[in-house]
Amino acid sequence: MLQFPQFDPVAIRLGPLxxxxxxxxxxxAFGSAWVLGRWRIQHGKTRLTLRDLEDVIFYGVLGVVAGGRLGYVLFYKPGYYLSHPLEIFYLWEGGMSFHGGLIGVLVMMLWFARSRGYKWLEVGDFIAPLIPTGLAAGRLGNFINGELWGRPSDLPWAMIFPQSGDGIARHPSQLYNIGLEGVFLFILLWWFANKPRPTGQVSAIFLIGYGSVRFIEEFARQPDDFLGLLAANLSMGQWLSIPMVIAGLLMFALCAKKS
Known part of the structure; x- marks a missing residue:
């Protein structure tokens, strides 16, 4: 059993800042996307240019923030925010959804692709391998903040998170997330995207890969108190991941057939 190291959530203090x-x-997260995207462009892995990369990251930031927040509002607390609509804009209080952020990015990438004359899935195939390192960075932030802890566990590496307030040893699920969403998914996508593939298949592998590892991870993560477990004893994260895997499998097969 381990004790969670109490990190100061503030990295740098400059007077009142x-x-x-x-x-x-x-x-x-976005810095790593820029570095990796630049490498793919310079090595001829895409038709996109460095100027396109800068714009993609800018629109990606907008999509992540707007989609992530709206996804959390609609998927997790629709009733509460219907009664407190102004709090939708209280981003500093937390509350983001990856699945919502993904939808936001997809919408922004559709707009970007159509405005620049690219295929939507072509842009998606360029972006997909850049995402896992950002996911790992986000989960590291969760771990430093001591949030999104796991379910009770008696494993030797289980941790007591003071923020939980119950003194129970739990899975350090944020570290599992870093390993699966970050390291494993990055290796899988970078390897798969390193060779010519039918347009859309890299995006499909991302949907299948993320949906699968997120579904697995949720068995170790503590469900949100205000939701708990839903039908079939699955969490909201698992129910949102199932359509991702199905869509990815269909996309992979259709892209192979079209090619």
Whole structure:
């Protein structure tokens, strides 16, 4: 049994200005996307240009923030925010959904592709391998903040998170997320995208891969108190991941057939 190391959520203090670790993780996420995207462009892995990369990251930020927030509002607390609509804009209080952020990014990429004359899935295939490192950075931010802890566990590496308030040893599910969503998914996508593939298949592998590992991870993650487990004893994250896997499998097969 381990004790969670109490990190200071503030990384840098400059007088009244406080820079939080979680904010730095967002910078790290988009910075890593820029570095990896630049490498793919310079090595001829895409038709997109460096100018396109800068615009894709800018629109991606908008999609992640707007989609992530609206996804959380609609998927997790629709009743509460219907009664408190102004709090939808209280981003500093937390509450983001990856699945909502993904939808937001897809919408922004559709607009970007149509405005630049690219195929939507072509843009998706370029972006997909850049996402896992950002996911890992976000989960590291969750771990530093001591949030999104796991379910009770008696494993040797189980941790007591003081933020939970119950003194129970739990899975360090944020670290599982880093390993699966970050490291494993990055290796899978980078390897798969390194060779010519039918347009859309890299995007399909991302949907299948993320949906699968998220479904598995949720068995170790503590469900949200205000939701608990839903039908079939599955969490909201698992129910949102199932359509991702199905859509990815269909997309993979259709793209192979079309090619």
């Amino acid at each position: 406080a820079v939080h670790w979680y904010g730095l993780m967002y910078l790290l």
